[in-house]
Amino acid sequence: MIGFALRRLAWVLPNIVVLTFLLFATTSGWLGSPAAMMLGTDASPAAIAELNARFGFDDPIVVQYLRWAGGALTGEFGRSYSTQQPVAAMIAPAFPVTIELALWAILLAVVTSVGLNSLVVARGVVGAISTGFSIIGVTIPNFMLGATLITIFSVWLGWLPTTGWVPWDEGALLHLKHLILPVVTLFAFYFGSFSMVYRAEYRAVERQLFVRVAAAKGLSESAVSFRHVLPSAVLPVITYVGLTLGQLVGGAVVTETVFSIPGLGRLFVTAIGSYDYPVMLAVGSIILVGVMVTNLLADLALAAMNPQIRL
Amino acid sequence: MTARRFRLGLGVALVAIIALAGLLAPWIAPFDPNASGADVLSGATATHWMGTDDLGRDVYSRVLHGARISLLVGPLAALVTAIIGVPFGLLAGYARGRLNQFLVQVMDLFIALPNLVLALIITVMVGATLLNIVLVLGIVMWPEMARLVRGQVMSLRETPFIEAARSIGCKPSRILAFHIWPNIMRIVAAQMAIAVSAAIFTAASLGFLGLGLPPPAADWGSMVQSGFDYLSLNPLLSLAPGAAVALTVLGFYLVGRSVE
Numbered sequence: 049m050i051g052f053a054l055r056r057l058a059w060v061l062p063n064i065v066v067l068t069f070l071l072f073a074t075t076s077g078w079l080g081s082p083a084a085m086m087l088g089t090d091a092s093p094a095a096i097a098e099l100n101a102r103f104g105f106d107d108p109i110v111v112q113y114l115r116w117a118g119g120a121l122t123g124e125f126g127r128s129y130s131t132q133q134p135v136a137a138m139i140a141p142a143f144p145v146t147i148e149l150a151l152w153a154i155l156l157a158v159v160t161s162v163g164l165n166s167l168v169v170a171r172g173v174v175g176a177i178s179t180g181f182s183i184i185g186v187t188i189p190n191f192m193l194g195a196t197l198i199t200i201f202s203v204w205l206g207w208l209p210t211t212g213w214v215p216w217d218e219g220a221l222l223h224l225k226h227l228i229l230p231v232v233t234l235f236a237f238y239f240g241s242f243s244m245v246y247r248a249e250y251r252a253v254e255r256q257l258f259v260r261v262a263a264a265k266g267l268s269e270s271a272v273s274f275r276h277v278l279p280s281a282v283l284p285v286i287t288y289v290g291l292t293l294g295q296l297v298g299g300a301v302v303t304e305t306v307f308s309i310p311g312l313g314r315l316f317v318t319a320i321g322s323y324d325y326p327v328m329l330a331v332g333s334i335i336l337v338g339v340m341v342t343n344l345l346a347d348l349a350l351a352a353m354n355p356q357i358r359l
Numbered sequence: 360m361t362a363r364r365f366r367l368g369l370g371v372a373l374v375a376i377i378a379l380a381g382l383l384a385p386w387i388a389p390f391d392p393n394a395s396g397a398d399v400l401s402g403a404t405a406t407h408w409m410g411t412d413d414l415g416r417d418v419y420s421r422v423l424h425g426a427r428i429s430l431l432v433g434p435l436a437a438l439v440t441a442i443i444g445v446p447f448g449l450l451a452g453y454a455r456g457r458l459n460q461f462l463v464q465v466m467d468l469f470i471a472l473p474n475l476v477l478a479l480i481i482t483v484m485v486g487a488t489l490l491n492i493v494l495v496l497g498i499v500m501w502p503e504m505a506r507l508v509r510g511q512v513m514s515l516r517e518t519p520f521i522e523a524a525r526s527i528g529c530k531p532s533r534i535l536a537f538h539i540w541p542n543i544m545r546i547v548a549a550q551m552a553i554a555v556s557a558a559i560f561t562a563a564s565l566g567f568l569g570l571g572l573p574p575p576a577a578d579w580g581s582m583v584q585s586g587f588d589y590l591s592l593n594p595l596l597s598l599a600p601g602a603a604v605a606l607t608v609l610g611f612y613l614v615g616r617s618v619e
Contacts, residue, residue: 059464186560186608187612188609191601192605195594306567321569335476336473340471
């Protein structure tokens with residue numbers, strides 16, 4: 049197991065370096081000289097050269113990357129071009145917002161897909177609709193679902209606030225009210241596919257001997273379902289969560305923009321809109337590295353549970 | 360399989376309707392999609408079936424013309440996906456040893472990365488033109504195609520007719536081109552339909568996030584975004600192009616899934 053973990057790590061770490069380097073090289077290369085950008089278009093060449101020398105913009109790209117990466121490891125991402133704030137100070141409040149949104153959506157999707165498909169009464173009905181749901185998940189863009197939900201529940205019915213974000217400490221109820229629509233938007237994408245994964249595994253586990261033993265000794269159908277099948281069948285869903293995290297991030301970027309939620313995704317989109325490359329670079333790297341690390345963890349978790357994979 | 364028949368029929372019908380709308384847009388659209396009028400932000404009326412946007416342009420005409428852009432972007436991006444993904448998948452499926460391991464790991468890496476985030480980063484750097492968006496979408500979507508092709512090749516590789524070809528001395532390139540490729544063409548075609556739907560989905564998301572084709576192009580994603588501020592005034596500004604995206608994506612997706 050340790051050998052497997054090291055092998056995976058030996059692959060993922062260089063990838064992280066290569067990807068962040070590519071990101072760094074392209075953002076700084078393509079967007080032109082940062083010094084010219086900071087000083088405006090009518091800056092004298094001497095002033096640009098002076099700034100270049102001061103900040104090291106004229107060093108070789110590898111040196112610049114190493115300097116940036118060294119800073120990034122300690123949470124130092126430079127300053128935003130458009131707001132002049134330290135990038136880290138912009139990310140710090142956005143990070144927990146995105147995590148909370150994603151966690152709610154994942155949690156809700158896992159609990160409902162696993163729960164409903166284990167319930168004896170609900171299983172048949174859910175089976176019929178989960179295929180439909182999984183198609184909806186891949187065909188209705190998040191922004192369309194979000195716009196529809198806002199139109200129905202905020203504009204027409206007036207039950208929920210349209211957009212925005214209220215932190216916990218300004219009222220838990222208000223906080224949750226602002227969360228409902230974005231969480232449902234993200235959740236809809238996952239419920240169907242989680243359901244399909246869980247149902248497939250459920251059918252496989254159901255055929256095993258220990259399940260028949262449990263039924264034979266007289267346990268009720270729901271006891272067998274929840275106590276014996278569920279614990280074994282839930283594992284692939286958990287790994288699936290890890291593997292689809294990349295998509296979830298994409299969905300979160302759109303959803304946060306739809307609902308004006310001040311998370312990482314919206315920060316990223318705003319930075320892109322204003323060519324704010326330190327912010328773009330920082331958030332982009334955090335997202336890419338985060339996805340790769342989570343995938344690694346999902347891989348390791350799977351390997352820990354199933355020794356065959358370690359080969 | 361009546362359910363499959365139904366899904367295929369529905370998919371084909373949707374694609375046909377969208378394709379007709381796109382093809383005939385110049386003739387059936389009641390207004391010039393880019394002509395602003397004095398009637399700004401009107402609701403749905405007899406003249407403007409879906410109302411007008413903030414510049415007084417007819418939303419229905421713009422939705423119809425948007426089909427042309429989506430039907431151009433989607434299939435072209437799917438083509439790029441196939442051009443990169445199929446050779447990669449063929450190689451990864453047929454190669455053994457270190458090369459195989461390396462290709463698989465590269466593929467897994469790209470599959471894990473968020474398509475939309477990558478597409479955003481690349482698009483902002485190269486600029487949102489039609490050609491760039493097509494290339495960017497192809498570049499972020501190829502791994503799914505490669506993975507599918509690789510799986511097919513791996514199962515075909517072990518069949519007797521491939522073994523026979525190998526035993527009479529066919530070179531790997533010949534086996535791949537003349538023995539394996541004809542057998543996976545159908546599945547690649549199905550996957551391309553799915554790639555079309557994914558490309559239209561992602562292109563619309565890019566448009567919504569402000570990286571669509573530059574105005575005044577009738578880009579569905581951008582239209583949803585510009586209508587967003589007026590949801591309480593006339594939700595159709597956003598919902599009509601949004602529904603057009605969803606139906607187009609659904610159509611291609613159903614076709615791909617039922618052929619597979």
